[in-house]
Structure formats: C-alpha cells, structure tokens
Amino acid sequence: MRFLSESPSLHAHCYRVLDDNGQLIRHSNFIQVSEDIAVKMYSNMVTLQTLDTIFYEAQRQGRISFYVTTIGEEAINIASAAALTLDDFVFPQYREPGVLLWRGFTLQEFANQCFGNKADYGKGRQMPIHYGSNKHKYFTVSSTIATQIPHAVGAAYSLKMDKKDACAVTYFGDGGTSEGDFHAALNFAAVTEAPVIFICRNNGWAISTPTSDQFRSDGIAVRGQAYGVRSIRVDGNDVLAIYSAVHAARKMAVNEHRPILIEAVTYRVGHHSTSDDSTKYRPADEIEWWRMARDPVTRFRKWIESNGWWSSEAESQLRSSIRNQLLQAIQLAEKVEKPPVKDLFTDVYDDLPPNLREQEKLLRETINRHPKDYPADVPL
Amino acid sequence: MQLQPKLIALQLLHLRNPALGEGLEEEMERDPRVCVMGEDVGHYGGSYKVTKGLATKFGDLRVLDTPIAENSFTGMGIGAAMTGLRPVVEGMNMGFLLLAFNQISNNCGMLHYTSGGQFTIPIVIRGPGGVGRQLGAEHSQRLESYFQSIPGIQMVACSTPYNAKGLMKAAIRSENPVILFEHVLLYNLKERIPDEDYICNLEEAELVRPGEDITILTYSRMRYHVMQAAKTLVNKGYDPEVIDIRSLKPFDLYTIGNSVKKTHRVLIVEECMRTGGIGASLTAAITENFHDYLDAPVMCLSSQDVPTPYAGTLEEWTVVQPAQIVTAVEQLCQ
Numbered sequence: 001m002r003f004l005s006e007s008p009s010l011h012a013h014c015y016r017v018l019d020d021n022g023q024l025i026r027h028s029n030f031i032q033v034s035e036d037i038a039v040k041m042y043s044n045m046v047t048l049q050t051l052d053t054i055f056y057e058a059q060r061q062g063r064i065s066f067y068v069t070t071i072g073e074e075a076i077n078i079a080s081a082a083a084l085t086l087d088d089f090v091f092p093q094y095r096e097p098g099v100l101l102w103r104g105f106t107l108q109e110f111a112n113q114c115f116g117n118k119a120d121y122g123k124g125r126q127m128p129i130h131y132g133s134n135k136h137k138y139f140t141v142s143s144t145i146a147t148q149i150p151h152a153v154g155a156a157y158s159l160k161m162d163k164k165d166a167c168a169v170t171y172f173g174d175g176g177t178s179e180g181d182f183h184a185a186l187n188f189a190a191v192t193e194a195p196v197i198f199i200c201r202n203n204g205w206a207i208s209t210p211t212s213d214q215f216r217s218d219g220i221a222v223r224g225q226a227y228g229v230r231s232i233r234v235d236g237n238d239v240l241a242i243y244s245a246v247h248a249a250r251k252m253a254v255n256e257h258r259p260i261l262i263e264a265v266t267y268r269v270g271h272h273s274t275s276d277d278s279t280k281y282r283p284a285d286e287i288e289w290w291r292m293a294r295d296p297v298t299r300f301r302k303w304i305e306s307n308g309w310w311s312s313e314a315e316s317q318l319r320s321s322i323r324n325q326l327l328q329a330i331q332l333a334e335k336v337e338k339p340p341v342k343d344l345f346t347d348v349y350d351d352l353p354p355n356l357r358e359q360e361k362l363l364r365e366t367i368n369r370h371p372k373d374y375p376a377d378v379p380l
Numbered sequence: 381m382q383l384q385p386k387l388i389a390l391q392l393l394h395l396r397n398p399a400l401g402e403g404l405e406e407e408m409e410r411d412p413r414v415c416v417m418g419e420d421v422g423h424y425g426g427s428y429k430v431t432k433g434l435a436t437k438f439g440d441l442r443v444l445d446t447p448i449a450e451n452s453f454t455g456m457g458i459g460a461a462m463t464g465l466r467p468v469v470e471g472m473n474m475g476f477l478l479l480a481f482n483q484i485s486n487n488c489g490m491l492h493y494t495s496g497g498q499f500t501i502p503i504v505i506r507g508p509g510g511v512g513r514q515l516g517a518e519h520s521q522r523l524e525s526y527f528q529s530i531p532g533i534q535m536v537a538c539s540t541p542y543n544a545k546g547l548m549k550a551a552i553r554s555e556n557p558v559i560l561f562e563h564v565l566l567y568n569l570k571e572r573i574p575d576e577d578y579i580c581n582l583e584e585a586e587l588v589r590p591g592e593d594i595t596i597l598t599y600s601r602m603r604y605h606v607m608q609a610a611k612t613l614v615n616k617g618y619d620p621e622v623i624d625i626r627s628l629k630p631f632d633l634y635t636i637g638n639s640v641k642k643t644h645r646v647l648i649v650e651e652c653m654r655t656g657g658i659g660a661s662l663t664a665a666i667t668e669n670f671h672d673y674l675d676a677p678v679m680c681l682s683s684q685d686v687p688t689p690y691a692g693t694l695e696e697w698t699v700v701q702p703a704q705i706v707t708a709v710e711q712l713c714q
Binding site: 140144155157168180181183191350353 | 415441442444446449453455457458459460461462463464465482486487490492493494495496497498532556583630633
C-alpha cells in the first residue's frame with residue numbers, strides 16, 4: 001500500500017532560455033527569432049510599458065475612472081501573442097492588453113475604450129480596460145474571474161468542428177485557477193480533445209492573497225497531468241522561452257487536437273488595479289526588486305542589444321515617440337463625444353423590444369423636462 | 381390532397397419522433413452549426429430522451445456529452461456561440477442550472493451588450509423543470525422566477541406538442557439567447573401536428589379558449605389545471621377566456637391587454653412560488669398598464685412559499701389545484 005505524496009520530490013522544471021542578464025543559457029533549445037520579430041516584440045513591450053504608465057497617471061489625475069496595469073508581465077503578453085496567428089481566438093482575463101496591442105489595436109482605440117467615448121467598440125458600456133474586438137478575435141473582457149476559460153474550450157470545439165487551422169487561447173491568473181470553471185474546462189478540454197492553449201500568469205498574487213493561501217499544489221503546471229493535459233512551466237519574464245513554448249504548444253494543439261497548459265511564472269509588479277495599494281500587504285522592497293532586477297523588458301533589451309539589433313538612441317527615440325502618441329491619443333479621446341442615450345438600450349437584444357422602447361421614451365421625456373439635471377456632454 | 385397531420389407526443393419516451401426531439405432534429409439538419417451539449421445527451425438520449433437518436437445521426441461531436449459541470453458547459457456553449465455555432469444546452473433538470481447562473485447572467489445575457497454588439501450569443505438553454513411526481517425539492521424548481529430579471533435573455537415555456545416543436549425551432553433560429561422551459565409532467569402529452577415546417581413566435585401568447593367573463597393567464601402545466609377548472613366553470617355558467625402566456629420574458633402585453641380590455645377581470649395561475657415569481661411580475665405589469673380597465677384587483681394563484689415536499693399529498697397541495705381556480709373565478713366574478 002503506497003500513498004502518492006501530496007507534493008512531488010522535485011518541483012516541476014522551469015523552462016528558460018535567457019538568464020537574468022539576457023544572455024543565452026548554454027544548451028537551452030529554443031526557436032530562433034529573426035531580428036524583425038525580436039525588435040517588433042521589444043517595441044511592443046516598451047509600448048505596453050509606456051501605455052501603462054501614462055494611463056495609470058491619467059487615472060490618478062481623474063481623467064479616467066479606473067485602470068489595470070500589466071507591469072512585470074510584458075513578456076507573457078507580447079511573446080505569447082507573437083507565437084500565435086491572427087486566426088487564433090483569444091479569451092483574455094483582464095491583464096493581457098499586450099495581446100491586443102500585438103494584433104494591431106491602436107493606441108487611439110485603447111484610449112477610446114478607457115474614456116468610454118463614442119468611438120469605443122464597446123459603446124461605452126464597460127469599465128476601462130475591458131477591451132474587445134471581433135476583428136482582432138479578442139473576446140470582450142468580462143470582469144468575472146475564470147468564466148472565459150470554458151468559453152475558450154467552446155471556441156476550440158467550434159474550430160475543431162469546422163476543421164480550421166487555428167486554436168483557442170485563454171489567459172488567467174494564479175487566483176483564477178481556484179475557480180470551478182478552471183477545473184471543469186481543463187477536464188473537458190482533455191475529454192473532447194479540444195485545440196486550446198491555457199496560459200496561466202502565475203504572478204504570485206490574487207489582489208492581496210499570495211499563492212501560499214491560494215493553493216498547496218506545486219504551482220499550476222502539475223495540475224495538467226491530473227486532467228490528462230500536457231503542460232509546461234516557463235519563466236514568464238523570458239521572452240524567448242515564452243515564444244518557444246507557445247509556438248510548440250500551438251503546433252501540438254492544432255495538429256494533435258489536444259489542450260496544452262502553460263504556467264508562466266512571473267510577478268505582478270503593479271498594484272492589482274487603481275483601487276488597490278499593494279504596499280499594504282507586501283513589502284515595498286520586494287516590489288522594487290522585481291521591478292528593477294527582474295524586469296522582463298530590460299532583460300530582453302540586453303539580448304537584442306548584444307545581437308546589435310538595438311541601441312540607446314533607438315530606445316530613447318521609441319520611448320519619446322510612443323509617449324507623445326499616447327498623450328495625443330488621450331487628449332483626442334477626452335474630446336470625443338460620449339455615446340448617445342440610444343446606445344443605452346440597443347444590443348440588449350438583436351432588436352429593440354417594446355418594453356425597452358418604452359423605457360427609452362420615458363427617459364427622453366424626463367431629460368426634456370429636466371435638462372439641467374443631465375450631463376450636457378451626452379448626446380441624445 | 382391534404383397532408384394528414386401526424387399524431388405526435390410532446391416527448392414520448394418510446395415514440396420515435398416526438399415533438400421536441402423532432403424540432404431539434406429538423407433544425408440540426410437545416411443548419412450544420414446547430415449542436416447539442418449536456419449531460420448524457422449523446423447515446424443515452426438525455427434524461428427525458430429529448431435528444432434520443434441524434435448522436436447516432438449527427439455524430440458525437442454535434443451531440444456532446446459533457447462532464448458534470450453546469451457552469452462550465454454553459455460557458456462552453458457561450459464560447460461556441462460567440463464563435464459561430466448555435467448550441468442547444470440541456471440542463472438535465474432546470475434546477476441544476478442554478479449552478480450555471482454566473483455564466484447565464486454575467487456572460488450570456490451581457491456580452492452582446494458589453495461588447496457593443498460585436499459578439500452575439502445565439503444559444504438555447506433548455507430542460508425539464510417544474511413540480512413533478514414526488515421528485516423532491518431539489519428536482520422541483522421553477523427557475524423562471526430567478527432568471528426573469530436578467531437583461532438580454534428571452535424566456536419561453538412550452539405546453540403542447542405543437543408549441544413545443546414550434547418554440548424549439550424558433551428559439552434555435554433566434555439571434556438572442558433563449559431559455560426554453562419544459563415541464564416534466566407534460567412529456568407524455570399527445571397531439572396531432574402539421575407535417576410541414578412551422579415555427580411559433582417567441583414573443584406571442586396563445587389564446588386557448590376565448591371568453592367574455594374573465595381573463596385567466598397561465599403557462600406550462602398549470603394550463604391543464606386551468607382548462608380542467610374551465611370545464612367546471614362553464615357548467616356553472618361562466619365564460620372564461622384562457623390565455624397561455626408562453627412568452628415569460630417579455631410578456632405579450634398586446635394579447636394580454638386586449639383580453640383585459642374585454643373582460644375587465646384577471647386571474648393568474650402559475651406554478652412559481654408566491655414570492656417573486658412570474659405571477660408577481662405579471663401582476664405588476666397588468667396593474668401598471670391596464671388598471672383603468674380592471675373591475676377588480678388582479679388575483680394571482682401561485683405555489684406555496686415552501687420547498688416542494690416529497691410526500692404525494694403534501695406535494696399536491698403546494699401547487700394550485702383546479703378547485704382553487706374555480707373558487708377564485710367565482711370570487712372575482714361576484
């Protein structure tokens with residue numbers, strides 16, 4: 001009689017390609033990346049960093065109501081997106097705007113959503129950072145945790161039925177893996193042999209809950225085996241490792257019709273959101289160490305510089321250019337009209353039903369009678 | 381030469397082409413994007429055999445057996461719907477969909493709106509519910525009470541083989557998420573229905589019996605208790621108008637209103653509980669819209685506010701019985 005131990009004798013191995021100084025680790029196997037792709041990935045990471053800084057400041061200044069940063073997780077965002085194709089469906093949690101950025105969402109489009117103006121594809125109906133774009137196959141962010149995981153399995157099922165050369169990809173954090181939807185989605189993806197990639201951003205914190213209070217398993221990667229899902233643990237701050245792992249996962253998912261679980265180990269450098277002050281529950285020097293010594297952007301910069309593909313001139317040029325574009329985008333987004341009152345009632349159903357038509361009529365009558373009580377910048 | 385309408389059961393366990401199953405099968409033939417997912421819907425054919433034969437005909441991929449995870453397979457259905465399929469998700473018993481409330485409320489009802497109209501969710505969620513024969517409290521729920529507030533979804537309740545097939549087909553063809561409520565005790569009903577393709581309007585109520593004295597509004601199984609009471613009432617000299625509201629969200633206030641304007645008295649007979657049911661909302665809607673036409677306050681007969689007991693006699697007395705309906709009509713028509 002032998003009981004299986006509750007924890008393995010060895011932690012699951014963590015796949016890495018670059019060391020902390022951005023130098024290739026000897027004997028590591030990885031997929032070669034061209035200069036173009038490498039520079040594009042780096043530029044996107046810098047753009048994401050700058051986007052976060054500027055929009056966070058904008059929230060602090062009261063220009064937008066809310067924001068969520070991706071600081072420390074730029075590699076996961078950009079490198080995973082780069083390894084996918086534009087045909088793959090993406091089901092995000094809310095800390096993956098970089099995937100949308102890589103796919104071509106413009107800075108102006110990001111700003112429009114955060115300001116909830118008329119040009120927002122969501123028609124001003126969602127909080128900031130709840131991006132969604134069907135032309136980029138990026139499914140609208142829903143605040144609920146882990147509900148997107150079964151959605152991705154459903155989408156993979158749809159792709160499998162249509163025999164498409166594409167897969168579904170979904171992202172979630174360490175906290176999200178505690179939800180029942182995570183468990184059932186993985187289980188079912190394995191049973192239905194669905195082409196889906198599950199990417200867990202294990203960043204150590206679910207708001208104030210550290211992973212030690214979230215689960216007792218050896219991280220997330222080991223859970224894959226429990227469901228019959230092939231899995232890997234990757235250094236989430238290593239661009240080349242993420243790129244190679246997602247690239248390989250995609251091939252397996254599409255060609256072998258199987259789900260893959262990727263645990264990307266990283267750290268949430270920023271606060272959970274603008275409504276949070278993480279220094280209240282974790283030491284400030286821990287945050288600083290991850291921000292400076294383990295920054296994925298700097299680490300990758302060292303590698304592309306050592307290849308002669310980047311320089312400090314290129315760096316300062318890029319950063320100031322992006323910063324200017326962002327400030328302009330914000331200024332423009334601020335000035336654009338808000339969505340009209342009629343958009344309050346449309347899209348609840350495909351057509352406007354009689355009860356909503358009536359409610360809209362009542363609202364308009366009330367606005368007519370008391371115009372001073374309603375905001376002047378909302379068109380009717 | 382007229383086509384003989386065929387005799388069909390709403391869902392007879394041993395008949396090969398029952399109405400719900402036939403409606404589903406015809407839509408799956410007509411549109412390759414229609415698929416079914418739920419527990420034991422494949423070769424087992426579903427808990428009440430609605431999906432019997434479909435897995436053999438359309439394959440295991442289009443008729444998918446799911447693990448026991450209602451929130452998650454409803455979520456799967458939503459993901460599949462957003463990417464182009466038209467899933468029909470079965471709750472083995474509607475009560476189990478309480479586990480799927482998160483997905484139904486937060487995503488199914490919302491994503492079309494929050495995405496600015498970019499993503500549609502043409503999903504149908506269906507299953508057997510209602511108070512059956514001694515199935516115990518957990519298998520006797522009336523979920524229409526809990527779901528009725530969710531914006532973005534539609535709800536319909538079938539009650540005859542004819543409207544079961546018609547509503548199933550209409551729900552599948554609709555671009556909105558629709559919840560179709562079936563009743564465990566109605567699966568054995570038989571009726572002749574037309575051979576040719578037809579659908580029922582999702583938002584329309586059904587006039588079951590025209591009358592002048594009083595409007596009785598009901599749906600699902602209670603329709604039959606009302607019709608039984610109607611026989612007694614006719615013998616006593618009353619002329620009740622019976623309407624099966626069918627559309628639980630939104631209410632067909634046009635048909636209902638016309639009836640109220642004619643009879644000036646309303647009795648609602650439902651299986652929901654007294655508190656917060658369909659009857660409560662309907663009472664409010666009628667009072668708000670038609671109070672000028674009412675000669676008496678709207679009366680609503682509902683189930684008791686108790687978990688449905690197992691014992692047969694106790695169970696019988698938690699739901700509205702024909703005798704109570706007769707008494708209520710006599711009271712209202714004094």
